[in-house]
Amino acid sequence: AQKVTQAQTEISVVEKEDVTLDCVYETRDTTYYLFWYKQPPSGELVFLIRRNSFDEQNEISGRYSWNFQKSTSSFNFTITASQVVDSAVYFCALSERNTGNQFYFGTGTSLTVIP
Amino acid sequence: DAGVIQSPRHEVTEMGQEVTLRCKPISGHNSLFWYRQTMMRGLELLIYFNNNVPIDDSGMPEDRFSAKMPNASFSTLKIQPSEPRDSAVYFCASSLEGVREETQYFGPGTRLLVL
Numbered sequence: 001a002q003k004v005t006q007a008q009t010e011i012s013v014v015e016k017e018d019v020t021l022d023c024v025y026e027t028r029d030t031t032y033y034l035f036w037y038k039q040p041p042s043g044e045l046v047f048l049i050r051r052n053s054f055d056e057q058n059e060i061s062g063r064y065s066w067n068f069q070k071s072t073s074s075f076n077f078t079i080t081a082s083q084v085v086d087s088a089v090y091f092c093a094l095s096e097r098n099t100g101n102q103f104y105f106g107t108g109t110s111l112t113v114i115p
Numbered sequence: 116d117a118g119v120i121q122s123p124r125h126e127v128t129e130m131g132q133e134v135t136l137r138c139k140p141i142s143g144h145n146s147l148f149w150y151r152q153t154m155m156r157g158l159e160l161l162i163y164f165n166n167n168v169p170i171d172d173s174g175m176p177e178d179r180f181s182a183k184m185p186n187a188s189f190s191t192l193k194i195q196p197s198e199p200r201d202s203a204v205y206f207c208a209s210s211l212e213g214v215r216e217e218t219q220y221f222g223p224g225t226r227l228l229v230l
Binding site: 033035045105107 | 204223
């Protein structure tokens with residue numbers, strides 16, 4: 001069974017639009033961590049955020065914000081006023097305390113921001 | 116601070132040849148991970164080490180693949196003999212296990228093409 005589901009395979013938005021990338025996870029651990037990574041066209045994987053299961057506060061960093069809801073097992077990522085440089089593949093990942101440092105990655109959402 | 120370093124960045128080889136990919140983790144990190152990324156299968160964890168010891172190699176595709184970590188600052192992933200289906204981007208990542216961080220930081224990847 002997929003532990004991390006990113007149902008949106010591809011999204012296209014026009015520059016300056018807001019866009020939300022969905023991430024749904026599955027775990028039985030009470031202690032776990034959720035991550036988002038960005039993979040721009042150049043190919044590297046860039047860490048964006050880490051959240052632990054005990055902290056449901058939403059996080060905002062510039063135009064980026066994350067909404068963590070344990071009740072729906074979701075950790076969604078919103079980009080406000082999107083820019084062309086936001087075009088990338090975004091991966092959500094889960095790490096469970098009981099399985100060591102193993103990451104479970106979603107299949108990624110490819111975001112294209114059209115100028 | 117230097118991030119995770121991988122070499123070579125690109126490798127083109129012929130089927131049957133031996134390929135060795137190299138990784139230097141972030142200094143002080145005690146966990147190291149090898150991933151493979153393809154369009155068909157996404158990001159797959161191949162193997163991970165903790166304190167230089169292989170912990171889980173269940174993701175290694177077959178006996179043609181082997182990985183070593185002779186010391187805390189160096190790891191290799193070897194494919195012998197290589198096959199065209201091994202063509203992919205291979206990422207190395209490191210993290211600091213044992214504290215609440217556990218974020219994996221990725222290297223730039225090695226793009227392997229087996230002809």
